[in-house]
Amino acid sequence: MPKCNEGFSRLDGEYLFTKTKKAIEEYSLKHNGKKVISLGVGDVSLPLSPAVAKAFSSAARKMGNKEGFHGYAPYFGYDFLRRAIADDYKNKGVDVNESEIFVSDGAKRELSDFLSLFSKSTALIPTPSYPVYVDANIMRGNEILFLPTDESDGFIPSPEKIGKAESSDGYIIYLCSPSNPTGTVYSESVLSRWVEVALETGSVIIFDAAYERYITDGSVRTVYSVDGAKNCAVEICSLSKSAGFTGVRCGWTVVPEKLFMGGTGLNKLWQRRQSTAMNGVSYPVQAAAFAALTGKGRKQTEKAVSYYLKNAEILVNAVKNFGAEYYGGVNSPYVWLKCPRGLTGKEAFSTLLNEYGLVVTPGEGFGAGGENYIRLSALNTRQNTVSAAKRLAEFFN
Amino acid sequence: MPKCNEGFSRLDGEYLFTKTKKAIEEYSLKHNGKKVISLGVGDVSLPLSPAVAKAFSSAARKMGNKEGFHGYAPYFGYDFLRRAIADDYKNKGVDVNESEIFVSDGAKRELSDFLSLFSKSTALIPTPSYPVYVDANIMRGNEILFLPTDESDGFIPSPEKIGKAESSDGYIIYLCSPSNPTGTVYSESVLSRWVEVALETGSVIIFDAAYERYITDGSVRTVYSVDGAKNCAVEICSLSKSAGFTGVRCGWTVVPEKLFMGGTGLNKLWQRRQSTAMNGVSYPVQAAAFAALTGKGRKQTEKAVSYYLKNAEILVNAVKNFGAEYYGGVNSPYVWLKCPRGLTGKEAFSTLLNEYGLVVTPGEGFGAGGENYIRLSALNTRQNTVSAAKRLAEFFN
Known part of the structure; x- marks a missing residue:
């Protein structure tokens, strides 16, 4: 048989977002299908303009x-x-x-x-x-x-x-x-x-x-x-x-x-x-x-971008008072947030999922430099973002 | 600068269908925008069901x-x-x-x-x-x-x-x-x-x-x-x-x-x-x-396939009487047709384009074994196929 592209053996077994998705499904199974709020995968929540x-x-x-x-x-x-x-x-x-x-x-x-x-x-x-x-x-x-x-x-x-x-x-x-x-x-x-x-x-x-x-x-x-x-x-x-x-x-x-x-x-x-x-x-x-x-479509999509930027601001405001260190949150739909109490990204991911029903992406998934960070996506709905912000504040408190 | 993938230098300069498209555009320019009938690229002509x-x-x-x-x-x-x-x-x-x-x-x-x-x-x-x-x-x-x-x-x-x-x-x-x-x-x-x-x-x-x-x-x-x-x-x-x-x-x-x-x-x-x-x-x-x-969509698309198969039959019938050698034309939207008079595929392509306003694909484009053949696509409309069949018959006559 032709030989396998060696590159594949050097890859991590699963793509980052496939992995976090599985962790969420497991949580959902354990908690009787309880819905979590996801600030994980950067998918959008607003319909097309x-x-x-x-x-x-x-x-x-x-x-x-x-x-x-x-x-x-x-x-x-x-x-x-x-x-x-x-x-x-x-x-x-x-x-x-x-x-x-x-x-x-x-x-x-x-x-x-x-x-x-x-x-x-x-x-x-x-x-x-x-x-x-x-x-x-x-x-x-x-x-x-x-x-x-x-x-x-x-x-x-x-x-x-x-x-x-x-x-x-x-x-x-x-x-x-x-x-x-x-x-x-x-x-x-x-x-x-x-x-x-x-x-x-x-x-x-x-x-x-x-x-x-x-x-x-x-x-x-x-x-x-x-x-x-x-x-x-x-x-x-x-x-x-x-x-x-x-x-x-x-x-x-x-x-x-x-x-x-x-x-x-x-x-x-x-x-x-x-x-x-x-x-x-x-x-x-x-x-x-x-x-x-x-034309009109352009204006409408610009409004969607503003909506997500407002979400980012809400997330930032929720943690700012606790002196949290963060990057992004302006000019970007992502907030790059330093974990409190010296937690690693993976630890924060796990605690947020299991204790707060909140999904984020652990910084480790993005390579060196991400060890003590989590990435928050501001692309969820306003309602979910407001709830998520409350949970984040509790986590930081 | 990183080195170019060497494979590219081994490629023919242009993709086959990009090339034939250019020949048609040149013809069209020379003939005051005169429309040709194309049995070349295998694009469909019927709208979606x-x-x-x-x-x-x-x-x-x-x-x-x-x-x-x-x-x-x-x-x-x-x-x-x-x-x-x-x-x-x-x-x-x-x-x-x-x-x-x-x-x-x-x-x-x-x-x-x-x-x-x-x-x-x-x-x-x-x-x-x-x-x-x-x-x-x-x-x-x-x-x-x-x-x-x-x-x-x-x-x-x-x-x-x-x-x-x-x-x-x-x-x-x-x-x-x-x-x-x-x-x-x-x-x-x-x-x-x-x-x-x-x-x-x-x-x-x-x-x-x-x-x-x-x-x-x-x-x-x-x-x-x-x-x-x-x-x-x-x-x-x-x-x-x-x-x-x-x-x-x-x-x-x-x-x-x-x-x-x-x-x-x-x-x-x-x-x-x-x-x-x-x-x-x-x-x-x-x-x-x-x-x-x-369901319904499946039945409708099956009808489209029958329509194209009928086109193939029309093309085949047009050249059969001249003892033309061909393959396909049944079970396929393509007719693989041996050129008359010992012509090569490229020669037949050129004559059909310039003298009959008909586009086909020269067999050479498909590699060894295609030298004396042209490929006809049956995916055009019935009307164009019928006209094309007439032109083909003239070419074979």
Whole structure:
């Protein structure tokens, strides 16, 4: 039999969120199906905005008519959506060509698939971070260099720490701002330094901007705000948290025309990869995405983001009085909260689940630096968030 | 900069269908936008069946209500759909557990993604075949052993031809029945021999059953009709051609619990891979798929298949009188047609496009054995098919 990809044996047996889900099911079984409140997995709770649901269902209905039917979608997305995304970048003050935009079925797949363009490489992954970065690189057989962050650097990875790359090949550098799980936002100057380091070391940056729409304080929302980024960075975006698309599946990846690896343009390479290995994103889904980015739908989805940001504030306020240390909670749907009484993330997870019926994500799941933290998601309903905040206060008290 | 995946340099510059599309656009430019009839890319022409479009749009509409909203879908598909697919297998006379079924966004992605479970391997690919098999393996860095078929074996690959695998690792064997592009169907005995050879050589079969619903003569429609297949084969299915889902994106992959690679269960491995590298398929899409497999929707989609089969018959009848040699045209939406007058597939493609305004796919695009053939798709409308048939007759005359 062909040999198993060795990477799999280096993986933790289960994906983080599959594991926490099981712990919750066990709790539920033990407690006669008692419902817990979950601030764990970052799923959204608000339905799609009316204009978005309308566009989605109307396009789906028309798929039943000769005139409205759409077969294979263009591999890289419909022009109408690529244009709307390019306009969205204009709003953020940067120019991205439509030809640089690839419509996807969400960020998670892209973070992993993009690695297929490279031969075995070394990934540079700041931690704590989204576990998919690590798992995808392990499955691909890549080496990983971790760059742990902690309170001393405010959970913002310092480009100075990596210095010159040890190999002339540079790294595949993962950056995420606002960060999952810490909610911290990179300043323009930090981002500039990362771009400089990437250019110096011949590295490529995979910039995960899945949460950019939560930025309200004027911080940079795209890596392309920084000079030189088009020569070294791809940006992966998602409508999951901004427009409630966790169950719709749409996002996009920007691969600049100026991004070269040796003599090879990554934009062209990604075109070749995508036309071979996927068959486009459903037309009704792209119609829904278009509605989320334009006109009435855009305003409505902005309201949803404000709603979740208010939730984050409620969570923060509940623990602030106890002198709790936290990150995020503004510009992000996540609160990265230091456990009280020296508890580890896992201990806090367990106590919160079993004594308070509250689910959080233990910081350990995000790698080094997360040992004494838990991640709270502000994406639940207002009602559940208010209840959760009370339980948190009791836990801290 | 990290090094480019060497596989890409071994790829043909463009994906087959991207290339033919460009030739058509050039023709159209030269001829003042004159419309051609395309029997090229296998896209469907009928809209979604009424019951399917209704289920799709109704689920999409409900995504705008608190009660009907669905966030992240289960990684491997909703239970209701996995159950319907298991029932579908019961109709074909085989038992497949729900836990063996993984809902996907279509066959193309799966044919390529599944390779991630293996370390570098050797793929055994009968030709002519769907170009994705070759490209995906090249991109993965795998070796490829081609097994060309031709008129002498009726375009059915003989398992006898491979004998004992040269390496003890066996092969990743791609089989497709009804075949794309030749439309030929494997008999149960041929399939049995393939399963035997796979077991003997320690190979794994990737069985592409994307066209199984076109089988009307009682031939086997799933690899699991054959004893031992659960120990050596995964099956990749699609609703694209059976239910018009080319622009909806849904299918499934069966990974049997009994399928082991060394000591490693592939079912478990695929679970781990999918939970890390994708985020499920949209709920409205799965609701549409459910409608296509059950009740009224099922009957309606069966009618669409009959419609396309009638198209195939029309195409075949147009060339039969000229003594044309062909395969498929029954049990398949494809007619694999030998070019008249000793023309190559590329020559016939060019003449048909430029003199008859008719697009076909040149056989060369599917690899060795395709040099003197063209593939006709019967998935166009009746009206276009009838016109195309006339043009074909003129070409043969």
